[in-house]
Amino acid sequence: MKGLKGYDALVANRWVRLGVFLVLIIVLGVLPLVADPFTNQTISHIAVFAVAILGLNIVMGFTGQVSLGHSFFVGIGAYAAIIPIRDWWGGPLAEGAIVIGFVLSALIPGVLGLLIALVTVRLRGLALAMVTIALPTIGLPLAQKFAAFTGGNEGVSIRRLDYVGADGQTYKGNPFAAGPGLDNDQWQYYIVLTIAVAFFALAYFLVRGKYGRAFAIVKSNEAIAASMGVSPYRYKVLAFTIAAVYGGVAGFLLIVWGQFTSSETLAFHNSIDLVIASIVGGAGSIVGAILGGIFYVAVSQIMNGLQLSIYTTLVQGVVIVIILFLLPGGLASLPRTIRRLVRRGRAGHHVDAGPQADPTAENTK
Amino acid sequence: MNQFATFVQLVVDGLAQGSIYGALALAIVLVNQATGLVNFAQGSMAVLGSYIGMTVGNLFIPSTGAIVGIIIGIVVAVIASMAMGGLVERFVMRRFERAEEDTKVVATIGLLTLITGLVGLIWGFNPTPYPFFFGGSESLRIGGVSISVWSIVTFTTIIALMIVLQILFRGTKLGLGMRAVADNAPSAALAGIRVGGMRMAGWGLAAALGTVAAILLASKSQLTPNNFDGILVYALAAVVIGGLDSPLGAVIAALGITILESLAAAYVPWIGHDLKVVVPFILVFIVLIIRPQGLFGRRTVVRV
Amino acid sequence: MPLLELTDVTAFYGPVQVLEGVSISVPEGGAVGILGANGAGKTTTLRAISGTVRAGGSIQYEGRSIRGLRPERVASLGIAHVPEGRGTLGNLTVRENLMVGAYTRKDRRQVVSDVDYLLELFPNLKARIRSNASALSGGEQQMLAVSRAFMASPRLLVLDEPSLGLAPSTARTVYDAIARLRKESGIAMLVVEQNANLAFSVVDSVTVLETGRSVLSGTTAELRGNDDIRKAYLGG
Numbered sequence: 001m002k003g004l005k006g007y008d009a010l011v012a013n014r015w016v017r018l019g020v021f022l023v024l025i026i027v028l029g030v031l032p033l034v035a036d037p038f039t040n041q042t043i044s045h046i047a048v049f050a051v052a053i054l055g056l057n058i059v060m061g062f063t064g065q066v067s068l069g070h071s072f073f074v075g076i077g078a079y080a081a082i083i084p085i086r087d088w089w090g091g092p093l094a095e096g097a098i099v100i101g102f103v104l105s106a107l108i109p110g111v112l113g114l115l116i117a118l119v120t121v122r123l124r125g126l127a128l129a130m131v132t133i134a135l136p137t138i139g140l141p142l143a144q145k146f147a148a149f150t151g152g153n154e155g156v157s158i159r160r161l162d163y164v165g166a167d168g169q170t171y172k173g174n175p176f177a178a179g180p181g182l183d184n185d186q187w188q189y190y191i192v193l194t195i196a197v198a199f200f201a202l203a204y205f206l207v208r209g210k211y212g213r214a215f216a217i218v219k220s221n222e223a224i225a226a227s228m229g230v231s232p233y234r235y236k237v238l239a240f241t242i243a244a245v246y247g248g249v250a251g252f253l254l255i256v257w258g259q260f261t262s263s264e265t266l267a268f269h270n271s272i273d274l275v276i277a278s279i280v281g282g283a284g285s286i287v288g289a290i291l292g293g294i295f296y297v298a299v300s301q302i303m304n305g306l307q308l309s310i311y312t313t314l315v316q317g318v319v320i321v322i323i324l325f326l327l328p329g330g331l332a333s334l335p336r337t338i339r340r341l342v343r344r345g346r347a348g349h350h351v352d353a354g355p356q357a358d359p360t361a362e363n364t365k
Numbered sequence: 366m367n368q369f370a371t372f373v374q375l376v377v378d379g380l381a382q383g384s385i386y387g388a389l390a391l392a393i394v395l396v397n398q399a400t401g402l403v404n405f406a407q408g409s410m411a412v413l414g415s416y417i418g419m420t421v422g423n424l425f426i427p428s429t430g431a432i433v434g435i436i437i438g439i440v441v442a443v444i445a446s447m448a449m450g451g452l453v454e455r456f457v458m459r460r461f462e463r464a465e466e467d468t469k470v471v472a473t474i475g476l477l478t479l480i481t482g483l484v485g486l487i488w489g490f491n492p493t494p495y496p497f498f499f500g501g502s503e504s505l506r507i508g509g510v511s512i513s514v515w516s517i518v519t520f521t522t523i524i525a526l527m528i529v530l531q532i533l534f535r536g537t538k539l540g541l542g543m544r545a546v547a548d549n550a551p552s553a554a555l556a557g558i559r560v561g562g563m564r565m566a567g568w569g570l571a572a573a574l575g576t577v578a579a580i581l582l583a584s585k586s587q588l589t590p591n592n593f594d595g596i597l598v599y600a601l602a603a604v605v606i607g608g609l610d611s612p613l614g615a616v617i618a619a620l621g622i623t624i625l626e627s628l629a630a631a632y633v634p635w636i637g638h639d640l641k642v643v644v645p646f647i648l649v650f651i652v653l654i655i656r657p658q659g660l661f662g663r664r665t666v667v668r669v
Numbered sequence: 670m671p672l673l674e675l676t677d678v679t680a681f682y683g684p685v686q687v688l689e690g691v692s693i694s695v696p697e698g699g700a701v702g703i704l705g706a707n708g709a710g711k712t713t714t715l716r717a718i719s720g721t722v723r724a725g726g727s728i729q730y731e732g733r734s735i736r737g738l739r740p741e742r743v744a745s746l747g748i749a750h751v752p753e754g755r756g757t758l759g760n761l762t763v764r765e766n767l768m769v770g771a772y773t774r775k776d777r778r779q780v781v782s783d784v785d786y787l788l789e790l791f792p793n794l795k796a797r798i799r800s801n802a803s804a805l806s807g808g809e810q811q812m813l814a815v816s817r818a819f820m821a822s823p824r825l826l827v828l829d830e831p832s833l834g835l836a837p838s839t840a841r842t843v844y845d846a847i848a849r850l851r852k853e854s855g856i857a858m859l860v861v862e863q864n865a866n867l868a869f870s871v872v873d874s875v876t877v878l879e880t881g882r883s884v885l886s887g888t889t890a891e892l893r894g895n896d897d898i899r900k901a902y903l904g905g
Contacts, residue, residue, distance in 0.1 A: 064465065064466075064467055065467070066466070066467045068470075124466075126403050126601065126604065126609060127653055127657065129403075129601075130601055130602065130605050130649055131649075131650075131653075133601070134646040137598055137642060137646070138640075138642060138646060141639050141640050141643075142640070144639065145639050145640060268594075268598075272474060272477075272478065275471065276474070276475065276478060279471050279475075310485060310486060310489070310490070311482070311486060312482070313481050313482035313485055314479065314482025314483055314485065314486050315482070316478050316482065317477075317478035317479025317480070317481070317482045317483070318482070320471075320474075320475035320478065320479075321457075321475045321479055324468070324471065324472055324475055325460065328468070538772070541761075541765060541769060542769075542772060544758075544760065545758050545761065545769045545772075547760075548759060548760045549756060549758050549759075551721065551756070552757075552758060553758070553769065554739070554741050554744070555719060555721075555740055556744060556769050556770055556773075556817065556821060557741050557745045557773040558741065558772050558773075559741050
């Protein structure tokens with residue numbers, strides 16, 4: 001018991017947590033300067049989807065609302081970011097266009113999410129699922145129809161501007177060539193990670209405080225929530241809007257990472273992939289979103305790397321079914337589950353004794 | 366081509382297409398009545414059945430000839446999917462009987478992914494033709510209008526199947542048992558009805574129905590693992606519009622959606638072919654506002 | 670050997686103990702009532718018998734233990750439980766409800782004559798034979814529930830508060846029918862009731878439950894006559 005208690009105390013200690021967090025920040029901060037481009041890009045890629053999945057966790061895991069249309073917000077956010085950048089980066093606004101892109105990628109999906117949430121807040125079950133399904137299902141053909149604006153299937157890429165680096169060489173599309181002299185994968189990493197960490201921190205404080213508690217109450221029983229003065233409507237709308245904003249920002253990060261988007265980003269199957277990754281990581285947990293992001297990126301990278309992309313869907317299916325059966329809280333709940341198993345093993349059988357006997361026991365009379 | 370002929374063709378093809386959506390929608394309603402959850406994997410289970418039909422059919426055709434081989438393929442596919450449906454209920458879905466709503470949804474989505482992945486692995490993702498009695502483009506001339514044979518056969522087959530199912534439910538002991546369990550499972554258990562078995566039967570029948578629909582679809586447009594992905598969305602829309610607890614409503618809604626969609630695609634220019642998918646959702650939206658329990662559904666009481 | 674014998678039966682709902690030691694005996698063809706205040710554990714006792722709730726202790730039916738058997742299994746052994754809330758199948762017609770009762774029976778002809786017998790006993794049901802059960806009044810639903818249980822041709826009929834929610838005259842009618850059923854078929858019965866007088870009209874003996882324990886039992890004659898006991902346990 002001692003070892004377990006010691007571990008528990010350690011994890012719960014606020015200073016330990018802060019310390020671990022700071023160490024992590026330092027490691028993440030230094031990493032891109034020493035690591036190879038592929039590693040940096042992968043970590044950025046993971047961060048992009050971790051943010052998207054975090055949004056999904058807030059609305060599905062924490063508040064219990066089914067959302068099968070999350071890719072819609074990612075896609076809209078990507079378009080909201082890339083179009084200003086494509087059109088205005090070369091103009092007088094210069095890098096300001098990127099900032100505008102960021103703001104729009106949070107704002108436009110957020111407003112859309114708010115409107116959709118207000119309309120659908122009274123729906124539950126299949127009806128709610130249908131509305132969320134409608135988003136990418138209608139969004140994709142809409143994006144294709146307005147191809148002049150959105151690039152349709154072929155998508156939009158950013159025309160890379162020339163920047164002169166500290167060494168006098170010309171670098172395409174790298175605003176950081178001159179100053180700190182960073183490579184593409186590095187500065188993209190820094191932007192993506194900084195924003196991702198900021199949004200994760202935001203979510204962390206949101207969930208720890210009264211909002212998190214409100215979400216949890218609404219999830220478990222709306223009627224009881226209402227009787228406690230916690231308006232289920234208000235918090236469901238809030239959760240959905242937050243999810244939309246996070247999805248949109250993930251779209252912006254996607255642009256930073258890949259400088260490209262197309263109507264494909266809005267596809268319905270992406271929503272499914274996000275939901276699967278969310279559950280595998282742990283839908284009700286913030287750390288779970290990071291694990292989900294890792295899973296999302298890892299699966300496609302590994303499968304493509306092994307030339308086994310034909311197995312990708314199957315692997316996703318197998319993993320999520322296993323998780324649902326054995327570890328419903330996702331990978332993030334692994335420490336908790338191990339702890340529980342250890343505790344049960346040590347406590348012995350006296351917990352289960354008593355009249356609640358098992359049906360197969362012999363009749364004593 | 367005159368206007369009337371075009372219109373008739375649209376309606377006939379719409380009915381046929383709609384009957385396929387309706388079959389899947391009915392399967393979803395069946396499963397929901399049997400076990401109280403919406404099975405997002407219903408389409409993929411149907412597709413799996415159709416692939417089995419193709420493989421078995423192709424296996425027998427060289428020795429028994431086309432017609433017998435195809436029939437054997439269909440029969441085996443139906444039996445296999447019944448078994449599969451029952452097994453999935455027993456060993457996968459029963460685990461989530463007491464789970465929350467969104468967990469059940471995710472479970473069926475996981476199942477969907479698993480089955481699609483399995484099909485893709487075994488048979489590949491490239492379109493494969495399904496051996497059938499006739500091609501998808503054959504047509505008859507009736508009263509000066511060219512009508513697709515496939516449309517007629519599909520529509521009549523599925524409607525006939527639905528009638529058979531209806532007879533099963535209303536007129537047989539098995540059907541009675543299934544309806545009793547759907548209505549009040551603990552009470553049915555007290556009468557000695559094996560609740561688990563009835564649930565498995567419900568899933569089995571739904572899977573078989575879906576498989577027949579998938580085979581019919583594949584005979585026209587070839588087999589791919591994702592054949593029913595888009596159709597699932599239509600089927601769900603039909604279920605929402607018709608009412609989750611109304612088998613008849615789901616079918617009628619499916620037919621209605623499809624016909625309206627075809628007409629809108631042909632006659633409303635700004636919708637056209639690319640945006641015709643908004644039609645079912647507009648209908649869903651309208652129904653959810655004016656009659657949220659579905660056009661044929663019953664109002665349910667939410668118990669705290 | 671009694672038809673049904675409960676000895677020191679216990680039951681839990683999660684961590685809460687609801688039955689602490691219930692002992693009841695129902696002889697072949699006999700009728701026993703279970704009385705007691707709300708929350709005394711009467712319904713739970715019946716659920717323990719039909720297998721709807723997990724129980725400890727001994728539950729013997731025809732000399733064999735049925736404790737822990739699933740409800741479907743218990744029903745097929747000849748115990749028909751009419752639960753609290755009646756359990757009528759609202760979306761099925763009256764006739765279909767009756768046929769559900771006879772689900773496990775194989776003797777077609779006898780089933781048909783049983784239906785005729787019950788419809789004669791309950792003319793209200795006969796009039797509504799084709800209606801959905803949900804359209805029936807409370808009293809009619811109770812009659813339907815009892816009839817459905819009887820359709821199983823059980824050896825033991827277990828009834829949970831047949832008078833619940835019914836107007837006194839309707840409850841009276843239901844009990845008259847129950848009494849007649851008993852007289853004409855010789856079936857054994859176990860009846861949970863809050864209304865002692867109604868119970869006395871049908872059963873031979875009574876067990877009183879208090880906070881999950883059987884505290885008193887005796888024949889109807891004994892308990893009916895004893896004023897102290899009546900005041901203490903049976904509401905005077």
